[in-house]
Amino acid sequence: MLSSSRFSETGFDDILTFKEYKVPCILVGKTIEKLAQEGTVKTVAVPVTEAKLQLYVDGSDEFVEETSNQEGKFYFPVVAGTKYVIKGSKAGYLDQAVTFTPECLYKTDTVQVELVFIRSTPNKPIVVENIYYDLDKFDIKPAAAKELDKLVQILQVNPLVRIELSSHTDSRQTHEYNQMLSQLRAQSAVDYLVSKGISRDRLVARGYGETKLINKCKDGAKCSEQQHQENRRTEFKILR
Known part of the structure; x- marks a missing residue:
């Protein structure tokens, strides 16, 4: 409740009441796969069709289900201020999940x-x-x-x-220095994952130094800073 004279013609305050209204809107989702372009770290996004999507209100076991179409798109009705989890699955892929809370400022909004x-x-x-590091550093920056996460x-x-x-x-720099760095x-990246609750026995840290360059930028080659940056990358691969 609140009091206000803004609507009063006599100068006296009115007592007003209000209640929260959660605006409904539409979630427009897309399932994609990023395919690497050979010889570079650049990727191209392609749709993942017929993926199964389940929408949960966070903390609930109940869900509604949709399937991505030929463009990789799917749709769910949602309401503002509610925390949701979407879980996605398809044979041949790792399961995925994303958490979000829509604002839905207007009924015509899409998320x-x-x-x-x-x-x-x-x-x-x-x-x-x-995943970028400062020169000669190995600490995890906020963007990384x-x-x-x-x-x-x-x-x-x-x-x-x-x-x-x-990494x-x-x-x-020298081969030995690059291997150590x-x-x-x-x-450092593995330690970060462990700090977030991932068991250390599920993770292996491996530094490859300069042994797996993805372009021509070997010792003595003339390359741009962008080409060198492409080699300074972090990767993961499934062992089991």
């Missing part, structure tokens, strides 16, 4: 949600995007932590999966 599906193929390297969620919804998390450098970076 955009994207689920990135990852194939469950063993020993296939998958780049963890946007945000990306690693996505990997935490994947491991949480796939509790039997064991992975190798690897790679460019060819500058990449191992420290891989171990």
